[in-house]
Amino acid sequence: MKEQNDIVQWYPMRIYHSSVKRQNYLNDLLANETTVERTYVPRNLVDAEDQTYIPTLVNYIFIRASLDDLKVLKADKRKYEHLRFVMDKECDENYNPVSKIAYIPEKKMKDFMRAIDDSNEHVQMLQNMAFACKPGQKVKITKGPFEGVEGVVKSIKKHLCVVIAIQDIMAVAITNVPKKDIQIIED
Numbered sequence: 001m002k003e004q005n006d007i008v009q010w011y012p013m014r015i016y017h018s019s020v021k022r023q024n025y026l027n028d029l030l031a032n033e034t035t036v037e038r039t040y041v042p043r044n045l046v047d048a049e050d051q052t053y054i055p056t057l058v059n060y061i062f063i064r065a066s067l068d069d070l071k072v073l074k075a076d077k078r079k080y081e082h083l084r085f086v087m088d089k090e091c092d093e094n095y096n097p098v099s100k101i102a103y104i105p106e107k108k109m110k111d112f113m114r115a116i117d118d119s120n121e122h123v124q125m126l127q128n129m130a131f132a133c134k135p136g137q138k139v140k141i142t143k144g145p146f147e148g149v150e151g152v153v154k155s156i157k158k159h160l161c162v163v164i165a166i167q168d169i170m171a172v173a174i175t176n177v178p179k180k181d182i183q184i185i186e187d
Helices: 020-031 067-075 106-117
Strands: 008-015 038-040 043-047 052-055 060-066 083-085 087-091 097-101 123-126 138-141 150-156 159-166 170-174 182-184
Touching: 008 020, 008 067, 008 106, 020 038, 020 052, 020 060, 060 067, 106 150, 106 159, 106 170, 150 170
Parallel strands: none
Antiparallel strands: 008 060, 008 083, 038 060, 043 052, 087 097, 123 170, 138 150, 138 182, 150 159, 159 170
16 A cells, blocks of 8 residues: 555645746746656636637646655755645644645546636636535536536526535636536535
8 A cells, every 4th residue: 555645646836926937937847857747737718819828827836746756846946946835724633723735636636627628618717715615515427528527516696516626726617517417426
């Protein structure tokens, strides 16, 4: 069995003093790292004629690596001084706050990327993270272009939606999902 720090997972990382230029620079640096399998930054099309895209999240980057490899990478202060871990606040068994380095499970990240990458009119970015991250019924879409995607069911403007939220950072809603195409997932 692998140790927790050896498991390759997605890590959201905050870019200190962020800019599009710095994010692109970090993406280029990370592309050359053998321990980083892939970086993913959701992008918005800003000029269809010139095919110009800018990052949707200017302050964050998502890195797929093991925690050990990521710590080694971060130790190189010359290159990666602007990267900061995102912390996930939890409580222990005595309800004392405990901070751990946040990670995103592989399935959730794949579903999120699938929704973001699809140029479908039924996909929208959510700005209200307090709403998007509220607990709700976990569901799986069983038919259509998003078959297999898992999220939390919500009602947005009286329409049934499946929301995929990433660590209070970003959320996407798949809108107008027919009720018959949603299967409840038991915890």
